Amino acid sequence: MKRTRKLWLANSLVFLVVLVAGIFIFERATHRNDTWNRVQQRQTLKIGIDDTFVPMGFRNKQGQLIGYDVELARAACKKLGVRPEFQVIDWSMKETELATGHIDAIWNGYTITPERREHAAFTNIYHKSYQVLLTRKNAGVNQPQDLHDKQLGVQSGSSGYTMFQTKPQALKQYLKTKPVQYDTFDKAINDVRVGRLAAVLIDRDYANYYLNHETGVHNLKIVATSFPPDEYAVGVRKQDRTLRLKLNQAIQQLHRDGTEQRLARKYFGKTTAKQ
Incomplete structure (x- = not known):
């Protein structure tokens, strides 16, 4: 009986030492990885x-x-x-x-x-902020549903594109074709201005700043969407x-x-x- 108890104590001690050592090693590794x-x-x-x-x-x-x-x-x-x-x-x-x-x-x-x-x-x-549509005033886009037969632009890797994919009920369900992907928003906006796109899905702050600071944008407008806030x-x-x-x-x-x-x-x- 005594021998069993000693063996149990010894095993417990070994377990404790291993546990403490493991925690120490983990903390040291974490600290080293913290830059x-x-x-x-x-x-x-x-x-x-x-x-x-x-x-x-x-x-x-x-x-x-x-x-x-x-x-x-x-x-x-x-x-x-x-x-x-x-x-x-x-x-x-x-x-x-x-x-x-x-x-x-x-x-x-x-x-x-x-x-x-x-x-x-x-x-x-x-x-x-929020995701909105930036479009021309004469493009016939007054709500997301109006894009059913039109071309949309998005930025690759943007939160707007992620929301477009993961929350299809807000916008994706209305489109007949896949959106055109751009590496930067400025290229997409330019295509909206010249008519190659009907609209671009874009951050509201970006759209507001663009409309307030750029020239020749009197024919552009913002259309709200139902996406949750960024x-x-x-x-x-x-x-x-x-x-x-x-x-x-x-x-x-x-x-x-x-x-x-x-x-x-x-x-x-x-x-x-x-x-």
């Missing part, structure tokens, strides 16, 4: 963007990179004591760029979706828990000190909803 220390050492945060996504990140007429997300990222990096290094990426390959370490974050109107959660971790939501957040690697925490803290500070609201008025003509 915050590396970001601090090089004093640079590599941010992946699509530099045609108005008004989140785009080029002005002088070729300078501007936009709501660009300025918000710069302000957040200042809070973190690092420099932002913006890298233009193929938007359809954004999660791959993140996973391979070419960038540290995706910060460019990056909408939270279940599919994206499989490949990235998100900060807290900092902005919301919730924007910064995407990082799942193991980068420290970076995610730091970004959340910086964004919260920018909300409290009024920076976020100032940028919202500048690029959206309004303040963002309180988070």
Whole structure:
């Protein structure tokens, strides 16, 4: 009996040692994979963007990179004591760029979706928008149903295209043909303007900014859809828990000190909803 008890105690002790060692090894591995220390050492945060996504990140007429997300990222990096290094990426390959370490974050109107959660971790939501149709006033598109015999454009890899595929009742059910896919929105908008497309599925903030700042757009209009809101957040690697925490803290500070609201008025003509 005593021997059995000693054996049980010995086995329990071995199990405990293995368990503690396993936890220690896991934590060390997780810590090594967390790149915050590396970001601090090089004093640079590599941010992946699509530099045609108005008004989140785009080029002005002088070729300078501007936009709501660009300025918000710069302000957040200042809070973190690092420099932002913006890298233009193929938007359809954004999660791959993140996973391979070419960038540290995706910060460019990056909408939270279940599919994206499989490949990235998100900060807290900092902005919301909606998917709309941008069309010509004479194209005969006043509601999604009017696209039944017309051609639609979408951006590959965009949240709008994801919603188009996963929520067919909002728009896809009305189309007879597959939408034309573009690598950037500006190309799709140009095809709307010249009549090659009836409409493009696009972010409302982009459409509003385009109509308010571009010339020769008096013949374009916005048509609402029933898609749920886009919730924007910064995407990082799942193991980068420290970076995610730091970004959340910086964004919260920018909300409290009024920076976020100032940028919202500048690029959206309004303040963002309180988070």
